[in-house]
Amino acid sequence: MPIYEAIYRSNDHEELITVNSIEQHEKFVDVKNHLYCTYQGCTARLSYVPKGKVRAHFKTWPKNNHIQDCTDYFERMVTANKQKSIATSTMALSDKHIKSVLDNLKRKRKEQESGTDKVKTNRKKKPRPKVNPDSFENTTLNIVPTTGPEADLTSGENNIKEPSVRNRSLINLSDDDLNWTRSVECYIQNVETDDNRAVLELRDGNYTFRVFFEEFFFDNAPINFRGYFEDLKYLVQRHKEYLFSGVGLIEKRNEQYCMLVNRGNDFRIDDQYIAIFLQNASA
DNA sequence: TCACCTTGGTGTCCGTTCGG
DNA sequence: CCGAACGGACACCAAGGTGA
Structure with missing residues (x-):
């Protein structure tokens, strides 16, 4: 309920103030700072809100509750203490x-493909624990x-x-994902290889996304990984339906989101580690 | 040891309520 | 009326169990 009347109270002086008259008051500044609820016995302090998006009104001073009988009484929401990250x-x-992240991606994809998505059976509803508002700041x-x-x-x-490790599609990546490790699944469009680097280009509709394997990756991977990417490049040139799934750091380069993969076991091609995949592809 | 499944906590969406 | 906060529903995800 908007409030349009208030009592100006200073020392022994009391005066009824309305939103229409307050700005013309000769002691406007002082009045503004000493406004109280007009309800008998209610001592809640009020503040004046000049006309802005809505018409001028008085509002209850922060944390200044009205007495329960007051027509302007309202219950404040009990809010949990803020989670503060230290x-x-x-x-x-x-x-x-x-491995479990990649396995879960695969399972989820299979479920969706076969349409055996979990049909909602009446799951047990367990109320999630409420944060105790009296507790100390978390x-x-x-x-x-x-x-x-x-x-x-x-x-x-x-x-x-x-x-x-949260899963993202190329479409729903956002700046919130930057500098976080995420998982991504998408078809490979192109492969570039370089001395100390390999880049997979993924495409989903109009979105392209590059996956980088750089120095750190090659420093720690078995020596034959360079050859693996060469082989993959050759295969992809002929066939663009290979599925990449991987876990890595999301970054932004040239205004495009991309992923940095650090370890040989952090990605798969068609659900297989690249070594296995190539073995099967050449067989 | 490995693939797969179940369990239970938590992130996220989105309509509703609150307070101004 | 409007933006922010809330909260129910549900999707997502890690962990641990199971059976081959």
Whole structure:
């Protein structure tokens, strides 16, 4: 309920003020700072909101509640304390975890293809725990997943579960994903190889997305990976239906989102590690 | 040991409510 | 009326279990 009347109260002086008269008041500034609810016995302080998007009105001063009988009484929402992040750490994802991420991608895709998507059976509804509003401010450690060097934590350290690797399609990538490790699935359009680098170009409709394998990758991968990408390039030139699925760091280069893959086990072609894939392709 | 499934916590969407 | 916060529903994801 909008409020259009207030009491100006200073020392022993009381005066009824309306939104129409307040700006003309000779002591406008003082009046503005000493406004109270007009309801008998209610001491809630009010503030004046000049005409803006809506017409001028008085509003309840922050955290100044009206008494329960007051016509302007309202219950404030109980809001949980803010989650405050005290620090950010990176945690290296384990091979085991990456594997499970890639396996889950595959399973989900198979389910969708065969239409055996979970039909909603009446799932047990368990109310999610509410944050106790009386509790102290929560402090949490913000954990960022990574597959790169120099992670602060090793996987499973201190019984902290491995951070989530969220799946993205080329279409729904956003700036929020930048510098986070995500999983992506898409068909390979083109392969470029270079001395210390390989680039896969993925395409989904009008979206293109590049996957980079760079120095760190080749420094740590078995020597034959260079050859693998050459072979893959050859195969892709003839056939553009190979599915890439991988986990890596999302970045933006030349105004385009891209992914940096760091390890040989962090990606698959047609659900197989590249070595296996090439073996099967040449057979 | 490995692929697959179930379980339960959590991220996200989106309509509703709140407060101004 | 409007933007922000809320909260229900559900999709997503990690972990752990199971059976071959």
